[in-house]
Amino acid sequence: MKILLFGKNGQVGWELQRALAPLGELHALGSDAADFAVPESLADRVRTLRPDVIVNAAAHTAVDRAEAEPELARRINAEAPAVLAREADAAGAWLVHYSTDYVFDGSGDVPRDEDAPTGPLNVYGRTKLEAEAAIRASGARHLVLRTSWVYGTRGGNFARTMLRLAQERDRLAVIDDQIGAPTGAELIADVSAHAIRAVVAGGAPGGTYHLAAAGETSWHGYACRVIEAARAAGAPVKVAPEAIAAVPSSEFKTAAQRPKNSRLDTGKLGRAFGLTLPPWEAGVDRLLAEILT
Numbered sequence: 132m133k134i135l136l137f138g139k140n141g142q143v144g145w146e147l148q149r150a151l152a153p154l155g156e157l158h159a160l161g162s163d164a165a166d167f168a169v170p171e172s173l174a175d176r177v178r179t180l181r182p183d184v185i186v187n188a189a190a191h192t193a194v195d196r197a198e199a200e201p202e203l204a205r206r207i208n209a210e211a212p213a214v215l216a217r218e219a220d221a222a223g224a225w226l227v228h229y230s231t232d233y234v235f236d237g238s239g240d241v242p243r244d245e246d247a248p249t250g251p252l253n254v255y256g257r258t259k260l261e262a263e264a265a266i267r268a269s270g271a272r273h274l275v276l277r278t279s280w281v282y283g284t285r286g287g288n289f290a291r292t293m294l295r296l297a298q299e300r301d302r303l304a305v306i307d308d309q310i311g312a313p314t315g316a317e318l319i320a321d322v323s324a325h326a327i328r329a330v331v332a333g334g335a336p337g338g339t340y341h342l343a344a345a346g347e348t349s350w351h352g353y354a355c356r357v358i359e360a361a362r363a364a365g366a367p368v369k370v371a372p373e374a375i376a377a378v379p380s381s382e383f384k385t386a387a388q389r390p391k392n393s394r395l396d397t398g399k400l401g402r403a404f405g406l407t408l409p410p411w412e413a414g415v416d417r418l419l420a421e422i423l424t
Protein backbone atom coordinates (compact mmCIF):
# COMPACT_ATOMS: atom_id res chain seq x y z
CA MET A 132 0.00 0.00 0.00
CA LYS A 133 1.36 3.43 -1.00
CA ILE A 134 0.49 6.26 1.40
CA LEU A 135 0.95 9.99 0.73
CA LEU A 136 0.95 12.02 3.95
CA PHE A 137 0.63 15.83 3.93
CA GLY A 138 1.46 17.99 6.94
CA LYS A 139 4.19 15.69 8.26
CA ASN A 140 5.59 18.25 10.72
CA GLY A 141 2.39 19.14 12.56
CA GLN A 142 1.35 17.58 15.88
CA VAL A 143 -0.75 14.88 14.22
CA GLY A 144 1.43 14.63 11.12
CA TRP A 145 4.50 13.89 13.21
CA GLU A 146 2.80 10.99 14.97
CA LEU A 147 1.33 9.77 11.69
CA GLN A 148 4.84 9.39 10.30
CA ARG A 149 5.38 6.82 13.06
CA ALA A 150 1.98 5.14 13.03
CA LEU A 151 1.59 4.81 9.25
CA ALA A 152 5.11 3.56 8.55
CA PRO A 153 4.28 -0.14 9.12
CA LEU A 154 1.24 0.00 6.81
CA GLY A 155 3.23 0.28 3.60
CA GLU A 156 5.33 2.64 1.52
CA LEU A 157 4.98 6.01 3.22
CA HIS A 158 5.74 9.29 1.44
CA ALA A 159 5.53 12.17 3.91
CA LEU A 160 5.57 15.82 2.77
CA GLY A 161 5.82 19.08 4.69
CA SER A 162 4.81 22.59 3.67
CA ASP A 163 8.16 23.05 1.91
CA ALA A 164 7.26 20.30 -0.56
CA ALA A 165 3.50 20.83 -0.83
CA ASP A 166 2.04 24.29 -0.27
CA PHE A 167 -1.66 24.18 0.61
CA ALA A 168 -1.88 27.92 -0.01
CA VAL A 169 -1.57 27.00 -3.70
CA PRO A 170 -4.22 24.27 -3.83
CA GLU A 171 -3.88 23.25 -7.48
CA SER A 172 -0.18 22.53 -6.93
CA LEU A 173 -1.22 19.48 -4.88
CA ALA A 174 -2.74 17.72 -7.88
CA ASP A 175 0.66 17.10 -9.35
CA ARG A 176 1.88 15.51 -6.12
CA VAL A 177 -0.96 13.00 -6.20
CA ARG A 178 -0.72 12.27 -9.91
CA THR A 179 3.04 11.70 -9.76
CA LEU A 180 2.94 9.31 -6.80
CA ARG A 181 -0.39 7.55 -7.49
CA PRO A 182 -0.98 6.64 -3.81
CA ASP A 183 -3.57 4.17 -2.54
CA VAL A 184 -4.23 6.39 0.49
CA ILE A 185 -3.86 10.16 0.91
CA VAL A 186 -3.69 11.39 4.50
CA ASN A 187 -4.10 15.11 5.08
CA ALA A 188 -2.82 16.41 8.42
CA ALA A 189 -2.03 19.91 7.10
CA ALA A 190 -4.27 22.81 8.10
CA HIS A 191 -4.35 26.49 9.02
CA THR A 192 -4.86 25.85 12.75
CA ALA A 193 -4.16 29.37 14.10
CA VAL A 194 -7.79 29.97 15.05
CA ASP A 195 -7.47 33.66 15.98
CA ARG A 196 -5.16 34.53 13.08
CA ALA A 197 -7.66 32.93 10.68
CA GLU A 198 -10.12 35.76 11.50
CA ALA A 199 -7.62 38.24 10.04
CA GLU A 200 -6.66 36.12 7.03
CA PRO A 201 -9.86 34.30 6.02
CA GLU A 202 -8.86 33.90 2.37
CA LEU A 203 -5.61 32.14 3.24
CA ALA A 204 -7.39 29.97 5.82
CA ARG A 205 -9.99 29.05 3.21
CA ARG A 206 -7.37 28.11 0.61
CA ILE A 207 -5.50 25.88 3.08
CA ASN A 208 -8.44 24.42 4.99
CA ALA A 209 -11.10 24.15 2.29
CA GLU A 210 -9.80 24.54 -1.27
CA ALA A 211 -6.69 22.37 -0.85
CA PRO A 212 -8.60 19.43 0.69
CA ALA A 213 -11.15 19.78 -2.13
CA VAL A 214 -8.34 19.34 -4.66
CA LEU A 215 -7.10 16.29 -2.74
CA ALA A 216 -10.62 14.83 -2.77
CA ARG A 217 -10.98 15.40 -6.51
CA GLU A 218 -7.60 13.77 -7.14
CA ALA A 219 -8.34 10.89 -4.76
CA ASP A 220 -11.56 10.21 -6.63
CA ALA A 221 -9.80 10.31 -10.00
CA ALA A 222 -7.07 7.94 -8.75
CA GLY A 223 -9.42 5.61 -6.86
CA ALA A 224 -7.50 6.41 -3.65
CA TRP A 225 -8.79 6.77 -0.11
CA LEU A 226 -8.64 10.24 1.43
CA VAL A 227 -8.19 10.53 5.20
CA HIS A 228 -8.84 14.05 6.46
CA TYR A 229 -9.01 15.63 9.92
CA SER A 230 -11.75 17.97 11.02
CA THR A 231 -12.79 19.55 14.26
CA ASP A 232 -15.36 20.08 17.01
CA TYR A 233 -15.28 23.74 15.85
CA VAL A 234 -17.73 22.81 13.05
CA PHE A 235 -20.37 22.92 15.82
CA ASP A 236 -21.88 25.96 17.55
CA GLY A 237 -21.04 24.74 21.06
CA SER A 238 -24.55 25.04 22.45
CA GLY A 239 -25.95 22.60 25.02
CA ASP A 240 -24.12 20.19 27.26
CA VAL A 241 -24.40 16.78 25.62
CA PRO A 242 -21.89 15.11 23.30
CA ARG A 243 -22.68 15.57 19.61
CA ASP A 244 -22.72 12.67 17.18
CA GLU A 245 -21.67 12.81 13.53
CA ASP A 246 -25.17 13.69 12.30
CA ALA A 247 -25.73 16.62 14.66
CA PRO A 248 -26.37 19.96 12.94
CA THR A 249 -23.26 22.05 12.38
CA GLY A 250 -22.92 25.80 12.97
CA PRO A 251 -19.34 27.04 13.16
CA LEU A 252 -18.64 30.17 15.18
CA ASN A 253 -15.44 31.29 13.48
CA VAL A 254 -13.50 31.36 10.19
CA TYR A 255 -11.46 28.27 11.10
CA GLY A 256 -14.62 26.24 11.79
CA ARG A 257 -16.35 27.48 8.63
CA THR A 258 -13.37 26.61 6.42
CA LYS A 259 -13.03 23.16 8.01
CA LEU A 260 -16.75 22.53 7.46
CA GLU A 261 -16.43 23.59 3.84
CA ALA A 262 -13.71 20.96 3.37
CA GLU A 263 -15.95 18.26 4.83
CA ALA A 264 -18.70 19.13 2.36
CA ALA A 265 -16.30 19.12 -0.59
CA ILE A 266 -14.88 15.74 0.39
CA ARG A 267 -18.34 14.19 0.74
CA ALA A 268 -19.45 15.66 -2.59
CA SER A 269 -16.32 14.52 -4.44
CA GLY A 270 -17.28 10.88 -4.62
CA ALA A 271 -13.88 9.88 -3.19
CA ARG A 272 -13.75 7.08 -0.64
CA HIS A 273 -12.92 8.90 2.54
CA LEU A 274 -12.53 9.07 6.28
CA VAL A 275 -13.25 12.45 7.86
CA LEU A 276 -12.05 12.23 11.46
CA ARG A 277 -13.29 15.06 13.67
CA THR A 278 -11.17 15.55 16.75
CA SER A 279 -10.75 18.10 19.56
CA TRP A 280 -8.23 19.88 21.82
CA VAL A 281 -5.19 18.24 20.22
CA TYR A 282 -1.81 18.17 21.96
CA GLY A 283 1.48 16.63 20.92
CA THR A 284 4.74 16.02 22.73
CA ARG A 285 6.61 18.05 20.12
CA GLY A 286 6.59 21.83 20.16
CA GLY A 287 4.33 24.07 22.20
CA ASN A 288 1.12 22.88 23.84
CA PHE A 289 -1.34 23.92 26.55
CA ALA A 290 0.36 21.76 29.22
CA ARG A 291 3.77 23.32 28.58
CA THR A 292 2.25 26.82 28.73
CA MET A 293 0.53 26.04 32.06
CA LEU A 294 3.74 24.54 33.48
CA ARG A 295 5.68 27.67 32.55
CA LEU A 296 3.04 30.03 33.96
CA ALA A 297 2.74 27.98 37.17
CA GLN A 298 6.46 28.45 37.74
CA GLU A 299 6.43 32.19 36.93
CA ARG A 300 3.24 33.41 38.65
CA ASP A 301 1.53 32.95 41.98
CA ARG A 302 -1.98 33.38 40.52
CA LEU A 303 -3.55 31.97 37.35
CA ALA A 304 -6.95 32.39 35.68
CA VAL A 305 -8.12 29.59 33.37
CA ILE A 306 -11.37 29.21 31.41
CA ASP A 307 -13.89 26.80 32.89
CA ASP A 308 -16.91 27.20 30.59
CA GLN A 309 -15.46 25.44 27.53
CA ILE A 310 -15.81 21.68 27.90
CA GLY A 311 -14.08 19.05 25.79
CA ALA A 312 -11.60 16.20 25.77
CA PRO A 313 -7.86 16.83 25.38
CA THR A 314 -6.77 14.34 22.74
CA GLY A 315 -3.20 13.24 22.09
CA ALA A 316 -1.77 13.34 18.59
CA GLU A 317 -0.39 9.85 19.30
CA LEU A 318 -3.90 8.49 19.90
CA ILE A 319 -5.24 10.17 16.76
CA ALA A 320 -2.41 8.70 14.69
CA ASP A 321 -2.77 5.20 16.11
CA VAL A 322 -6.54 5.15 15.64
CA SER A 323 -6.06 6.50 12.11
CA ALA A 324 -3.73 3.63 11.28
CA HIS A 325 -6.25 1.07 12.59
CA ALA A 326 -9.07 2.73 10.68
CA ILE A 327 -7.09 2.91 7.44
CA ARG A 328 -6.25 -0.79 7.62
CA ALA A 329 -9.89 -1.61 8.28
CA VAL A 330 -11.42 0.46 5.49
CA VAL A 331 -8.83 -0.53 2.90
CA ALA A 332 -9.49 -4.21 3.71
CA GLY A 333 -13.25 -3.63 3.43
CA GLY A 334 -13.76 -4.41 7.10
CA ALA A 335 -15.43 -1.10 8.01
CA PRO A 336 -17.22 1.65 6.13
CA GLY A 337 -15.73 5.04 5.30
CA GLY A 338 -17.49 8.26 6.27
CA THR A 339 -17.32 10.78 9.09
CA TYR A 340 -16.26 9.73 12.59
CA HIS A 341 -15.65 11.52 15.87
CA LEU A 342 -12.23 10.68 17.33
CA ALA A 343 -11.46 12.08 20.78
CA ALA A 344 -10.28 10.76 24.12
CA ALA A 345 -13.01 9.60 26.51
CA GLY A 346 -14.39 11.79 29.30
CA GLU A 347 -14.55 15.54 29.52
CA THR A 348 -13.02 18.49 31.31
CA SER A 349 -12.66 22.25 31.10
CA TRP A 350 -9.42 24.12 30.35
CA HIS A 351 -9.37 24.84 34.09
CA GLY A 352 -9.67 21.13 34.94
CA TYR A 353 -6.95 20.34 32.42
CA ALA A 354 -4.66 23.03 33.89
CA CYS A 355 -5.20 21.79 37.46
CA ARG A 356 -4.24 18.24 36.48
CA VAL A 357 -1.08 19.50 34.77
CA ILE A 358 -0.02 21.69 37.68
CA GLU A 359 -0.75 19.04 40.32
CA ALA A 360 1.35 16.54 38.37
CA ALA A 361 4.18 19.06 38.22
CA ARG A 362 3.96 19.65 41.98
CA ALA A 363 3.96 15.88 42.64
CA ALA A 364 7.00 15.49 40.40
CA GLY A 365 8.88 18.08 42.46
CA ALA A 366 8.87 20.86 39.84
CA PRO A 367 9.25 24.40 41.29
CA VAL A 368 5.55 25.32 41.12
CA LYS A 369 4.82 28.82 42.45
CA VAL A 370 1.03 28.91 42.13
CA ALA A 371 -1.00 27.41 45.00
CA PRO A 372 -3.89 25.06 44.07
CA GLU A 373 -6.45 27.58 45.40
CA ALA A 374 -4.84 30.36 43.33
CA ILE A 375 -5.85 28.75 40.01
CA ALA A 376 -9.05 30.68 39.37
CA ALA A 377 -11.83 29.27 37.20
CA VAL A 378 -13.11 32.06 34.95
CA PRO A 379 -15.63 32.37 32.08
CA SER A 380 -14.56 32.73 28.42
CA SER A 381 -15.73 36.35 28.56
CA GLU A 382 -12.66 37.13 30.73
CA PHE A 383 -10.38 36.37 27.78
CA LYS A 384 -11.05 38.45 24.68
CA THR A 385 -9.96 36.55 21.57
CA ALA A 386 -10.42 37.38 17.88
CA ALA A 387 -12.27 34.11 17.28
CA GLN A 388 -15.26 32.96 19.30
CA ARG A 389 -14.90 29.38 20.54
CA PRO A 390 -17.58 26.74 21.18
CA LYS A 391 -18.39 26.08 24.84
CA ASN A 392 -19.58 22.55 24.27
CA SER A 393 -16.84 20.64 22.43
CA ARG A 394 -18.03 17.21 23.59
CA LEU A 395 -17.89 14.65 20.76
CA ASP A 396 -19.84 11.38 20.87
CA THR A 397 -17.32 8.79 19.67
CA GLY A 398 -19.62 5.75 19.84
CA LYS A 399 -19.78 5.32 16.06
CA LEU A 400 -15.99 5.01 15.76
CA GLY A 401 -15.76 2.53 18.62
CA ARG A 402 -18.47 0.33 17.12
CA ALA A 403 -17.23 0.47 13.52
CA PHE A 404 -13.60 -0.29 14.27
CA GLY A 405 -13.85 -2.27 17.52
CA LEU A 406 -11.79 0.33 19.38
CA THR A 407 -11.88 1.65 22.93
CA LEU A 408 -10.89 5.28 23.36
CA PRO A 409 -8.93 5.81 26.59
CA PRO A 410 -9.81 8.53 29.12
CA TRP A 411 -8.22 11.93 28.42
CA GLU A 412 -6.34 11.74 31.74
CA ALA A 413 -4.33 8.71 30.55
CA GLY A 414 -2.88 10.59 27.59
CA VAL A 415 -2.26 13.81 29.51
CA ASP A 416 -0.52 11.92 32.34
CA ARG A 417 1.70 10.24 29.79
CA LEU A 418 2.52 13.59 28.20
CA LEU A 419 3.37 15.00 31.63
CA ALA A 420 5.59 12.03 32.43
CA GLU A 421 7.55 12.84 29.29
CA ILE A 422 7.69 16.61 29.84
CA LEU A 423 8.50 16.45 33.56
CA THR A 424 11.42 14.03 33.37
Ligand SMILES: NC(=O)c1ccc[n+]([C@@H]2O[C@H](COP(=O)([O-])OP(=O)(O)OC[C@H]3O[C@@H](n4cnc5c(N)ncnc54)[C@H](OP(=O)(O)O)[C@@H]3O)[C@@H](O)[C@H]2O)c1
Binds near residue numbers: 187188189230
Ligand atom coordinates in the same frame (compact mmCIF):
# COMPACT_ATOMS: atom_id res chain seq x y z
N1 LIG B 1 -4.88 21.47 17.19
C1 LIG B 1 -6.12 21.21 17.61
O1 LIG B 1 -6.49 21.45 18.77
C2 LIG B 1 -7.11 20.56 16.67
C3 LIG B 1 -8.43 20.33 17.13
C4 LIG B 1 -9.34 19.72 16.27
C5 LIG B 1 -8.95 19.36 14.99
N2 LIG B 1 -7.68 19.61 14.56
C6 LIG B 1 -7.32 19.24 13.18
O2 LIG B 1 -6.36 18.20 13.23
C7 LIG B 1 -5.48 18.30 12.11
C8 LIG B 1 -4.04 18.31 12.59
O3 LIG B 1 -3.87 19.44 13.46
P1 LIG B 1 -2.51 19.69 14.27
O4 LIG B 1 -2.88 20.08 15.64
O5 LIG B 1 -1.57 18.56 14.03
O6 LIG B 1 -1.99 20.99 13.50
P2 LIG B 1 -0.59 21.72 13.61
O7 LIG B 1 0.28 21.09 14.62
O8 LIG B 1 -0.88 23.18 13.67
O9 LIG B 1 0.04 21.39 12.19
C9 LIG B 1 -0.52 21.88 11.03
C10 LIG B 1 0.35 21.49 9.88
O10 LIG B 1 -0.18 22.13 8.71
C11 LIG B 1 0.88 22.60 7.98
N3 LIG B 1 0.55 23.74 7.16
C12 LIG B 1 0.13 24.97 7.55
N4 LIG B 1 0.04 25.77 6.47
C13 LIG B 1 0.41 25.02 5.41
C14 LIG B 1 0.55 25.28 4.03
N5 LIG B 1 0.28 26.49 3.50
N6 LIG B 1 0.96 24.28 3.21
C15 LIG B 1 1.24 23.06 3.72
N7 LIG B 1 1.15 22.75 5.01
C16 LIG B 1 0.74 23.73 5.84
C17 LIG B 1 1.95 23.00 8.97
O11 LIG B 1 3.18 22.95 8.30
P3 LIG B 1 4.47 23.76 8.84
O12 LIG B 1 4.81 23.11 10.14
O13 LIG B 1 5.47 23.55 7.79
O14 LIG B 1 3.99 25.17 8.98
C18 LIG B 1 1.81 21.93 10.03
O15 LIG B 1 2.66 20.85 9.75
C19 LIG B 1 -5.92 19.56 11.36
O16 LIG B 1 -6.78 19.19 10.32
C20 LIG B 1 -6.68 20.36 12.39
O17 LIG B 1 -7.65 21.21 11.78
C21 LIG B 1 -6.75 20.19 15.38
